[in-house]
Amino acid sequence: MTSSSSSGDADIEGSHRGSDRMTSSSSSSGDADIEGKITAWLAGQQEAMVALLRELVGIDGGTYDKPGVDAVGAALQRFLAGHGIAVEVIPQQRFGDTLRAVVPGPAASGERANIVLMGHRDTVYPKGEVERRPFAIRDGIAYGPGVSDMKAGLVMNSFVLAAFARCGGAPGPLVGLYTADEEIGSPEGRPVIEAEARRARAVLNSEPARATGNVVTGRRGGVFSLLRVGGKAAHSGSRMAEGISAIEELAHKILAIHAMTDHAAGISFNVGLVRGGQSVNSVAPWAEAEIDMRYRTPEQREAATVRLTEIVARSTVPGTTAELTIKGEFLPMLAQSPGGKALFELYQQAARASGFAVEGEFTNGCADSGFTAALGAPTLCATGPQGYGGHSLDERLRLDSLVPRAQAAARTILWLERAGL
Numbered sequence: 001m002t003s004s005s006s007s008g009d010a011d012i013e014g015s016h017r018g019s020d021r022m023t024s025s026s027s028s029s030g031d032a033d034i035e036g037k038i039t040a041w042l043a044g045q046q047e048a049m050v051a052l053l054r055e056l057v058g059i060d061g062g063t064y065d066k067p068g069v070d071a072v073g074a075a076l077q078r079f080l081a082g083h084g085i086a087v088e089v090i091p092q093q094r095f096g097d098t099l100r101a102v103v104p105g106p107a108a109s110g111e112r113a114n115i116v117l118m119g120h121r122d123t124v125y126p127k128g129e130v131e132r133r134p135f136a137i138r139d140g141i142a143y144g145p146g147v148s149d150m151k152a153g154l155v156m157n158s159f160v161l162a163a164f165a166r167c168g169g170a171p172g173p174l175v176g177l178y179t180a181d182e183e184i185g186s187p188e189g190r191p192v193i194e195a196e197a198r199r200a201r202a203v204l205n206s207e208p209a210r211a212t213g214n215v216v217t218g219r220r221g222g223v224f225s226l227l228r229v230g231g232k233a234a235h236s237g238s239r240m241a242e243g244i245s246a247i248e249e250l251a252h253k254i255l256a257i258h259a260m261t262d263h264a265a266g267i268s269f270n271v272g273l274v275r276g277g278q279s280v281n282s283v284a285p286w287a288e289a290e291i292d293m294r295y296r297t298p299e300q301r302e303a304a305t306v307r308l309t310e311i312v313a314r315s316t317v318p319g320t321t322a323e324l325t326i327k328g329e330f331l332p333m334l335a336q337s338p339g340g341k342a343l344f345e346l347y348q349q350a351a352r353a354s355g356f357a358v359e360g361e362f363t364n365g366c367a368d369s370g371f372t373a374a375l376g377a378p379t380l381c382a383t384g385p386q387g388y389g390g391h392s393l394d395e396r397l398r399l400d401s402l403v404p405r406a407q408a409a410a411r412t413i414l415w416l417e418r419a420g421l
């Protein structure tokens, strides 16, 4: 699949196309011509898109599996190289490397020049999941780990980049950013994303479209933290009174933390993991919990952090110690900025021209789009193909959404100037 596409690409000289575009950019018939070429090429890529999706879903790549996530990256690099697209590898220590693909385009004036297509390669699944639950298609629906969150989005972004590399017409440099640790809050990916956001003219994050088909215009923020409690070991038969139970203290803290949840206000606390103790017949010298806090506004984050800090500092079991460490964090995607609103409305038009209608939705989940929006980059999230059931055995993807969503993304890019972006 890749090799036949690449031989097709060799017929077109990107640089010649580029100069055509520069001289004819004011001609609307020239623009319509490019738009027609790009959308027609994408329309013919359904099978190739499914083939690349099958390849990516067939590689295990949980966040903590660096070799796996890098193997998914290598497959994408092969595809992009086959379309003549340069890819820079930004090495990372613990998680997969970040890939940054660039399709050159005319540089806009000002600092914000790049049009960014963003996505993450990691999944939430352990090694071996692909073997247990291999890629499958039934009645036009694809199944498999990460099929919608978000390997289909990576496929879509890659084909949009290929379309512009092939046909020209991008109104600015296109950047494909492929990160590797989104599922745990992007500890290593975040600085790369933020550097990109500072020079971004627009960001399309191809997380899966909602089950309704809608895109995402608002998201909650999230903080993942680790609470460690210290106590003192003692034999629980003969000398229990001399011990200090870290587990007992942690139990009090967990109840107090969960009690701060207020779903109506959009703030929640979930202790998702607990560990501790040394044996059944010892008073527990240590215990720890991992906490996922979600919120809507920076004010909520501040107030919740104060209350959480108080709970950590207050000992119900005398003599225990406690310490809280933030392990990962997502910023909220707040009420839309004027640029974000303009981008969303433009996307709605592009969607209509591509045969579907979308609205914007607020979702309680977090994503990398919060980082780019927080830095003022006009951002739209969930521009990927339509899927549902992410992070579950029910994960699936509508294959008939691959081409229209790719066309809508391409039209949005082509039309950016119409929205004053």
Ligand SMILES: [Zn+2]
Pocket: 120, 149, 150, 182, 207
């Ligand atoms: Zn995702």
